[in-house]
Amino acid sequence: MPAQEKGPQPGRADDGPWVTVIGESLVDIIHDPRRGTATPEAHPGGSPLNVAVGCSRLDLRTKLVTHFAEDPYGQMIADHLHSNGVDAIAGGSFPTSTAVASLDTTGAADYTFAISWDLKGASVPALAAVEGSLHVHTGSIASVLPPGNKSVRRLIEAARPHATVSFDPNCRPAISRDAAGARDQTEDFVAASDIVKASDEDLRWLYPGRTPDESMAAWLKLGPALVALTRGADGPVIITRRGRVELPGEAVPVADTVGAGDSFMAALISGLAQLDALGAPARERLQDITPGELQALAAYANRAAAITCSRPGANPPTSAELGSLTGSSAFRTGRPW
Incomplete structure (x- = not known):
């Protein structure tokens, strides 16, 4: 399909720098035995899409630089992005991907998964997007699945x-x-x-x-300034060369865990933006x-993940629900909520 780009959305402030997310969009088909129905629910998903939203x-x-087709599932994704104020740059030549999620008790x-990943036809607008952004995020299937993973790596370098x-x-x-192959690809992206x-x-x-702490320390040596670990109900750990913070998970009634890690990632990016810590300079x-x-920062992202867990599906919080990092008691006192 040709690259498609949505323009600015009504009601959104259209000044200031961009964040660009690169990666897959798909439709989650969710089977939840707790809801007492055999009919699955379909929702737009994919880790990069969730981070963008x-x-x-x-x-x-x-x-969001992504792939979805001009088919019913693709229209579902396009509508979801539009309603959430995300500008989509969509390329690729395959049907829209799907993931069947089976929830336990x-x-x-x-x-x-039934998934494909490429950015055919979107290279020019994708390059312009990353070169005009304050921050670029990627990961998940898009960083390992050919042929699109090579395009993603080139965009990160740009x-x-x-x-x-x-x-x-x-x-x-x-x-x-192939865990060994995935490990090599992952470390290449970590270093970048x-x-x-x-x-x-x-x-x-x-x-x-090796232990998670050993793996985090090894990644920090590859070059990142900050490495974060999510541990579900046990809460997050974040390390830098200056320190380490570990928080317990927030106690909330859990609807499901779909998209919680993506909400954590989005809040991490937002929090760093509020600290003026994004952008090459x-x-x-x-x-x-x-x-x-x-x-x-850890408390802010932890709270975003908890809010997402408290309601069904990948439904990240708004700024009105989460508040600002610099206005929080955790920022003023250095203590978590």
């Missing part, structure tokens, strides 16, 4: 002179069955990034022979985040 809801001007999701870069591997063993986030499940699969600022700022 999360960033936009937190008042960041956001573009705790709300945790297990996925099977972005670095202009923008800070974040990466979330969001590993999918059902897609990347300023901010990296992973889950404890990601690190256990990538590095079964701010790399030194990013390196110098204080322990108190790091504590507040």
